[in-house]
Amino acid sequence: MNAVTQKKTIALPRNRLYSIIAIVAFILFAFIADRFFDAFTLRVFNLCAIYIVLALSLNLLNGFTGLFSLGHAGFMAVGAYVSALLTMSPQLKDMNYFLVPIVPWLHNVTIPFLPALIIAGLVAALVGFLIGAPVLRLRDDYLAIATLGFGEIIRVLITNAQPITNGAQGLKGLPRFSTTFAVWAVAGLMILFMVLLMRSSYGRAMKAVRDDELAAEAMGINVFRVKVTSFTVSSFWAGVGGALLGHMITTIDPKMFTFMLTFNILLIVVLGGIGSISGSVISAVVVTILMEALRFLDEPMNLVIFKTEGMPGLRMVVFSILLMVMIIYRQRGLMGNEEFSWDMLRGLFVKKGRKGGDHV
Amino acid sequence: MLEIKSLSVHYGGIHALQGIDLSVPEGKIVTLIGANGAGKSTTLRSIVGLVKPTGGKVLLRDAVISGKATQEIVQMGVVLVPEGRRIFPNLTVEENLLLGAYARNDKEGVLKDINHVYALFPRLKERRTQKGGTLSGGEQQMLAVGRGLMSRPKLLMMDEPSLGLAPLIVKMIFEIIKQINAEGTTVLLVEQNAKAALEVADYGYVLETGRITLRGKGQDLLQDDRVRKAYLGEVQ
Numbered sequence: 001m002n003a004v005t006q007k008k009t010i011a012l013p014r015n016r017l018y019s020i021i022a023i024v025a026f027i028l029f030a031f032i033a034d035r036f037f038d039a040f041t042l043r044v045f046n047l048c049a050i051y052i053v054l055a056l057s058l059n060l061l062n063g064f065t066g067l068f069s070l071g072h073a074g075f076m077a078v079g080a081y082v083s084a085l086l087t088m089s090p091q092l093k094d095m096n097y098f099l100v101p102i103v104p105w106l107h108n109v110t111i112p113f114l115p116a117l118i119i120a121g122l123v124a125a126l127v128g129f130l131i132g133a134p135v136l137r138l139r140d141d142y143l144a145i146a147t148l149g150f151g152e153i154i155r156v157l158i159t160n161a162q163p164i165t166n167g168a169q170g171l172k173g174l175p176r177f178s179t180t181f182a183v184w185a186v187a188g189l190m191i192l193f194m195v196l197l198m199r200s201s202y203g204r205a206m207k208a209v210r211d212d213e214l215a216a217e218a219m220g221i222n223v224f225r226v227k228v229t230s231f232t233v234s235s236f237w238a239g240v241g242g243a244l245l246g247h248m249i250t251t252i253d254p255k256m257f258t259f260m261l262t263f264n265i266l267l268i269v270v271l272g273g274i275g276s277i278s279g280s281v282i283s284a285v286v287v288t289i290l291m292e293a294l295r296f297l298d299e300p301m302n303l304v305i306f307k308t309e310g311m312p313g314l315r316m317v318v319f320s321i322l323l324m325v326m327i328i329y330r331q332r333g334l335m336g337n338e339e340f341s342w343d344m345l346r347g348l349f350v351k352k353g354r355k356g357g358d359h360v
Numbered sequence: 361m362l363e364i365k366s367l368s369v370h371y372g373g374i375h376a377l378q379g380i381d382l383s384v385p386e387g388k389i390v391t392l393i394g395a396n397g398a399g400k401s402t403t404l405r406s407i408v409g410l411v412k413p414t415g416g417k418v419l420l421r422d423a424v425i426s427g428k429a430t431q432e433i434v435q436m437g438v439v440l441v442p443e444g445r446r447i448f449p450n451l452t453v454e455e456n457l458l459l460g461a462y463a464r465n466d467k468e469g470v471l472k473d474i475n476h477v478y479a480l481f482p483r484l485k486e487r488r489t490q491k492g493g494t495l496s497g498g499e500q501q502m503l504a505v506g507r508g509l510m511s512r513p514k515l516l517m518m519d520e521p522s523l524g525l526a527p528l529i530v531k532m533i534f535e536i537i538k539q540i541n542a543e544g545t546t547v548l549l550v551e552q553n554a555k556a557a558l559e560v561a562d563y564g565y566v567l568e569t570g571r572i573t574l575r576g577k578g579q580d581l582l583q584d585d586r587v588r589k590a591y592l593g594e595v596q
Contacts, residue, residue, distance in 0.1 A: 201462060208448050208459050215446035217410060220434030220463035220511065275450070337450055 015342045034180040043248070044292045046180055049187035050244045051284040055268040056190050056277065057237030062266070063275035063337070064198065065230040066210030067136070068144045070262050071151030072238050075124045077158055077257035079239025080246035081165055083120035084174050086111050087247075096171055100162045113177040117186075117243050124239020125232045127154070132231035136224065151262060159254040170253025178248035186244060190237060194277045206230055210275075264291075267319055271326055272334050279335030287319070294318055361386040361421060361546050362407070362438075362515055368415030369402050376402045378570040379416060384515065384548050384563075389541050391549040391557040391578065393591060394567035400550040401443055403567070404517050407548075408440045409433045420515070435463045437514035443550075444523065445504040449493025453484050456492050456503055460510030470510070477506040480536060498529035505536065509545075516540065517548040522556060534560050554591035558582045566591075 033045050054076070061069050085093075089110050093102050111119075135146045158165045165171075197203040208216040209226050217223050246252045264287075272283025294315035301308045326333065338344070362384040369377040377399045384390045392400050405411040407418050409430040418426040425433050439460075448456050457477060461470045478485035481502040487495060492503060501521055508516055518537070522530040530553065538560055541547050551557035558564050561578035566587060574586065581587050 201458065204451070204455055204459055205462060207451055207455070208462075211448035211450050212446050214410065215442055215448065216459075217430050218408060218434075218440045218442055218446075219459050219507070220431040220439075221459075222429070222431050 018342050030180060030184055042180065044289060046178060046183045046248060047292075048285045048288045049183035050178070050241055050248065051265070051268060051288045052187045052281050053190045053237055053244065054241040054265045055272065055280040055284045056194050057234045057241060058262075058265050059269045059272075059274065059277070059280045060194065060197075060206075060237070061230055061234040062269055063273075063280075064203065064210060065206040065227060067227060067230065068140060069147040069231070069234075070144050070259065070266070071131070071147035071149075071154075072234075072265055073257040073259065073261040074151035074154035075128055075235040075238035076242025076245065076261065077154055077252075077254065078124040078127050079120040079242035080252045080257070081158060081171075082123045082239070083113075083116045083243035084171050084246050084252060085109070085164075086116040086119060087113055087175050087177065088171070088173075092173055095173070096169070097163075097166050099169065100167070102166070103163045106164065113175070113182070113247070117240060120243040121236040121240040124242070125236035128235025128238075129228065129232045132228050132235075136227045136231060148259065148262075151257075151259065155254050155257050158257075165254075168254060170251060170256075172251045174247050174250045174252065176247060176250055178244045183244055183248070186240060191277065191281065198277065202226075202229075207275075267323065270333055271322065273336050273338070274333055275337030276333065276335035276339060278340035279333055279338075282340070283334060290318070291315065362548065363419040363422075364403075364407070364416070365419070366416040367403070367406060367413055367418065367426075369399070369406050369411055370414045371402075376570055377406070377413075380567070380570070380572050382565055382572065384546060386546055387541070387544065388562040389537065389547040389549060389560055389578075390563045390565070391551055391561035392565045392567055393551055393554040393557055393587075395552070395591075397569070398567040399570045400567055401519050404440055404519050404548070404550055407433075407517065408438055410440070431463060434511055437512070439508045439511045439513040439516055441504050441508040441516065441518045441521065443519035445497075445500045447492040447495075447500050447503050447507065449491065451492055452489050453492060453495070453503060454488045456507050457484075457510050460507035461512075463511055469512070473510055473512060477509055480509075480539070481506055498525050498532075501525060501529070501533060502536075505533070505540075509540065513545060515546045515548060517550070519550045520552060521549070522551060522553045530556060554587065555582070558587075 033042060037045060054072070058069075058072050061067050085106055086109055088096075090108050093107055131147075131150045135143065135150065138146055159168050161167070205216065205221045205226050208219065208221060209223050213223055242257070268283045268287045269280055271287065272281070273279030297314040297318070298310060298312050300310040364380060364382040366379040366381060367377055368375070368379050380399075380403065382392070382403070392403060394400050402411060406413045406426070409425070409428055413426050416426070417424050420436060420438060425436065425438070448459065451459070454474070457474050458470070461473065464470060483499055484502055484506055487499065492500065495503060505518070505521065508518070521533050521537070525533065534556055537547060537549065549557055549561065558578045558581050564576060564578045564581040565572050566574035566581070574581065574584065576584070
């Protein structure tokens with residue numbers, strides 16, 4: 001018995017040590033990347049962080065609370081626009097709004113990035129709350145359809161509210177605030193937030209609602225309130241993610257926030273594992289890199305026997321195939337609803353070492 | 361402790377409960393038996409507020425609880441162990457138990473009660489990090505009962521705890537029910553397994569298509585000819 005406990009007390013800090021080393025190594029890597037990577041690579045690296053935030057916020061809803069929502073792009077749009085309008089200088093606004101002048105109360109507002117980012121999240125959360133309160137009385141497919149609809153409604157409203165949003169022309173020349181430090185700090189905060197939330201009793205309540213609503217209610221959980229909270233918090237982070245995205249690309253327009261954007265994030269969540277924090281993180285990084293690395297597929301190709309003129313969207317076929325393969329062989333995604341641990345990694349190598357008949 | 365007065369429930373056009381009266385005295389085990397569709401589960405669900413009654417009232421220690429939200433009723437010390445166990449399959453055994461204590465705020469008390477549940481069901485302790493869905497039927501029922509106990513209920517209501525379980529496990533579950541009762545928790549038990557239920561119960565009620573047709577002491581009902589014919593499968 002002594003031997004067992006001893007082994008455990010040694011194993012525990014060792015894993016923690018690995019984690020600390022991994023985090024420190026990553027921070028160092030980020031510094032090196034920021035210094036020495038070329039602009040394109042650095043941008044992909046930072047895009048990974050933004051997609052981590054977005055994937056986790058959608059996973060909170062779809063994976064942990066079991067609410068299948070497809071309106072994420074709408075909340076991102078709200079965040080992106082709020083943050084853009086709050087940080088752009090009056091001169092910049094004048095340059096953008098050449099068709100219809102901007103409403104006077106927004107013209108002179110210019111605040112620093114951090115408060116703008118927080119307000120962007122809060123406004124998105126408010127919109128999420130207002131939409132969530134009626135919509136969350138629906139379930140399953142109906143909820144998905146309703147949220148999809150509301151996501152599009154937000155986009156249409158933005159397109160038509162020209163004095164506020166500059167309509168279909170979008171906004172150009174957003175301040176480039178999404179630095180390596182900013183995006184990875186937010187991503188780190190998001191990961192920490194999710195880990196702590198899932199360990200808290202509120203996170204447990206969310207998972208209980210996902211698993212069995214009636215039983216959750218019988219335990220004294222206010223199911224509706226948990227759903228609305230989850231929806232609101234998820235919208236907050238979607239807004240923050242959208243704002244970061246806007247300040248990275250420096251141009252936003254309503255067409256950016258169509259259902260395709262939601263789909264990309266959903267793809268990350270499903271591939272990574274519905275209900276897994278580490279799954280979403282890994283998948284966000286892999287998918288973001290692949291999205292860029294596979295760009296050559298969209299361009300004209302000369303394959304000796306046949307030439308293509310360039311087919312935009314061909315790289316998405318790769319993701320479709322990936323998704324199909326995943327659904328056939330690993331229905332629950334890369335991580336299922338498990339979390340990454342060092343023991344799991346070790347187990348992976350050990351299992352490979354003595355490849356037995358037992359496959360899980 | 362619990363008084364039900366002419367409670368009525370409608371599901372759409374169906375009159376599921378047609379004004380039933382029932383009382384559960386403090387510290388006793390009371391059982392409600394009846395065939396499928398008699399309204400047993402509906403009774404329990406309307407007590408805990410999962411179903412809204414259309415008439416009559418439910419009193420807990422002379423305070424009206426019918427019409428209150430479920431989470432308030434749970435906080436007042438009434439908990440339902442639902443039919444078919446309904447544990448949370450993707451959460452670990454320990455998380456399931458912690459969710460049972462969701463309405464409570466005293467961390468130390470919760471920890472103590474978890475250990476108490478582990479003492480009652482050592483099997484759950486062995487499987488504390490396992491997912492609920494990987495447990496066997498009997499273990500899931502233990503978990504459901506344990507989860508119910510975690511709210512420190514004054515009144516524990518169980519809906520068909522013997523459903524789909526092997527006879528040996530059923531016997532064990534009923535032993536546990538007696539033990540929980542001996543520790544001071546009042547129990548309201550709904551069962552189709554009339555014999556097992558009446559053997560442990562102090563009082564019994566027979567429910568037929570939304571009406572209470574018989575009531576009496578557990579032992580008396582066991583001897584009652586009508587009960588024997590209808591529910592204990594005795595040939596005339």
